[in-house]
Amino acid sequence: LPSYHIVVLPGDGIGPEVTREAVRVLEAAAESFGFRLTTASYPVGGAALEAEDDPLPEPTLRACLQADAVLLGAVGGPRWDHLERSQRPEAGLLRLRKALEAYANLRPVQVPEALADASPLKREVVAGTDLLIVRELTGGIYFGEPRGRDQQRAWNTMHYARDEIARIARVAFTWAKRRKGRVASVDKANVLEVSQLWREVVTQVHREEFPEVELEHFYVDNAAMQLVRDPRRFDVVVTGNLFGDILSDLAATLPGSLGMLPSASIGGRVGLFEPVHGSAPDIAGQGKANPLAAILSAAMLLETLGQEAAAQAVRQGVRAALAEGVKTADLCRAGETPAPTEVVGQFIANYV
């Protein structure tokens, strides 16, 4: 039997509750689809800061590097907001992404007809949206040198090299071929040299390796506008680390709830899978958290390991739970009874 070792990083706030349900579903999938699964939990983020004074302790990092995949809950919270940058939960996450060489962050966003009423956008603008944001995750201004500050000024460097751009472009074009065959590349080439190189390399990879995919270029300000005015025009959107941070959160507003949005960060040997939502400390520990984003992240994990049938079953389980009204409060309309986190996870595990 194929056998996988998954490292689970529950993290902070609702992270532990939602990863618990995702693990439950993964274990059910292993039984039904005939593969072996072992899991081990390690501290990360604020939880690790409290326990070991480091948002990414050495044993956690070592375990991740040896795993077949990493499932993360959420990190951060107001408790740690006063700390300086390198001592914050977020610093652990950035170091982990870099260490795993997880350079491609994939965030699918769908607004099915049935859920369009929950969107802040008008139904006729948003219903049917189905896009995938591909964000470069280990380069750009997040990691560029020189960086620093003195008493009077501060500076960061937005930097990209050809091969960093080419490899993320390939990820985007490859996904477009499996989807609707269109890529929108986002930059600020009318102002920035680094964006001019971005545009040049994306154009070259397109011409030489993926001429059958349709490629369009957007300036980032216009892309932000179009994501709100006409989100259905997009299929795959590829962009750098900072623009991707902004645009993927923007796109995440389209369904109305963050509670169903998964993400995968891949490219190195080990992939990192996590819900898009944050740690939501205000509802932590109350059984109110929506586990679907974590469970759908687990589906992306299964897909990446080659267990596509299991991934499909998990997604069907999510659809079945929604169809039968087994859902947490954030997805309920007036009059519907919310199900606790655990009941949603159980339902999908049973289905699978």
Add this chain to the structure above:
Amino acid sequence: LPSYHIVVLPGDGIGPEVTREAVRVLEAAAESFGFRLTTASYPVGGAALEAEDDPLPEPTLRACLQADAVLLGAVGGPRWDHLERSQRPEAGLLRLRKALEAYANLRPVQVPEALADASPLKREVVAGTDLLIVRELTGGIYFGEPRGRDQQRAWNTMHYARDEIARIARVAFTWAKRRKGRVASVDKANVLEVSQLWREVVTQVHREEFPEVELEHFYVDNAAMQLVRDPRRFDVVVTGNLFGDILSDLAATLPGSLGMLPSASIGGRVGLFEPVHGSAPDIAGQGKANPLAAILSAAMLLETLGQEAAAQAVRQGVRAALAEGVKTADLCRAGETPAPTEVVGQFIANYV
């Protein structure tokens, strides 16, 4: 009589038609409110590239520096998109902003109840939105050094100095005092040193000079999200050049049409006033362009010159035109008859 000299830069596409109407309204205001006005037109952008091979010819720049205010139409278009950065219409605009030391870009965005149906957002989310984006315009990654590229890589520098941040913060707090008393400062302080300095200086200016204003800090990804989920929570939003570029275009989608959004770029001796919309080459020269954004930019110009009563009259004229249905096609619903650009301008000039 007070006397003002206005330099008009019609620019490209619909720029000439909309600035013509704005000048008509300015001249009517001069007559009614007792001040003298002289205007002179100069080429900028693509028009200047064609005529003089330079998107900001020396005589244009000299005239702007000697004017009391500059009114700009729009620059750019697909005809010049293949040119390299320094030879594009946009380069002229960036050099002009810098030369005028117009470091504060003000973009008010309103969604009155009556227009909420035109928004891509649901009425109950967007109706009543009334915010002001204050974007730093002459610093940050747009102008930071070092910048450049070689065959393999490219780099830009996001740089801010204390005094650049302090002066734009003061503009934001000052406007907040005249408005609802709230400032949202936007940065990425959980990742960037330059944003940490930003947050530090904004906090200090707030504490020392404007303690009566309410100040909140947002990460840029969250700000993008909140602008779509709950735009009414914002009053004044202050941010750096690049984040401001993205967020102000995002905010500009809220009313549904770009056709009514003005902007002012101030801070140096001479202010620059321009509609938010672009040059719209597809409808240029057909009398279809909506002149309201240019006319409302002229109102901001009048306000900045100290002619507040005249500015109010122009704004009332715009409301009257809308109320009587004198509006261009972009604002018409099915069944309404659009008025040509010139008729809208005439109506407001007569009203004033």
